[in-house]
Amino acid sequence: MKRTGILGGTFDPPHLGHLIIAEEVRQKLGLEEVWFIPSYTPPHKDDAKARPENRVKMVELATASNPYFKVNTIELERAGNSYTYDTLAMLKKSHPSRDFYFIIGADMVEYLPHWHKIDALRELVHFVGVKRAGYHLASAYPIIEVDIPVIEISSTLLRKRLQKKKSVAHLTTEKVYGYMKEKRLYEKG
Structure with missing residues (x-):
């Protein structure tokens, strides 16, 4: 089985914290790849500020220098609410020889009991929890804990x-920063 990490998110925009998390988890768990999966409409957040095609391009630019990072647009192609269960069920069906490790921050670990079809989801994936200031990794669900350098950077x-x-x-990376400036993303008015 190929060990593949999944880092989902809005990536609105992607930043160095996302890259550090993905690389630290990849190295510590011996993952062959980490797939970045931009969401279309995350059910627990407001709508993304940047259009999907801009967010994909920024994730591609952010991950281009790391040969272990891939961008997967499954959620954008599906559109609508991006439930992790639906995404992982599709991925397991199309990639049966992969063992998936879903990387989440400690804030999401606390929210796991509220996830859509959480009991069915835990049969499809290993949850990997990374520490985040102000949160604990305690959960009734099995979590692989990975310590990473604390990086207080957010898309917000x-x-x-x-x-x-x-x-x-x-x-963020120079290429992502340049793209945001060129497209005037996130500027008021």
């Missing part, structure tokens, strides 16, 4: 800085 932080016309250099 980047969007707020860009709205105020402040730099986000060194918070």
Whole structure:
């Protein structure tokens, strides 16, 4: 079985925290690849600020330098609410020789009991919890804990800085930053 990490999210925009999480988990669990899966409409969040095609392009730019990172657009192709169970059921069907490790932050570990079809989902995937300030990894569900360097960067932080016309250099990759500036993403008005 190929060991494949899954890092889902809105990636609105992607930042260095996403890349650090993916690489740390990949190395510590000996994963062959990590697939970044941008969501169409996450059921637990407001709508994304950037259009899907812009978010995919930014994730492609962010991950291009790491040969172990791949971008998978399954949720964008499906459209509608992006439930993890539906995505993983489709992935397991189309990739039966892969063992999936779903990477989530500690904030999502606490929310697991509320996930759509959580009991069926845990049969499809291994949950990997990464630490996040202010949250604990305690759960009734089996979680593989991975310590990572604490990086307090969020997509919300980047969007707020860009709205105020402040730099986000060194918070995301140069290519993503250049793309956001070129497309004038997240600017007010």
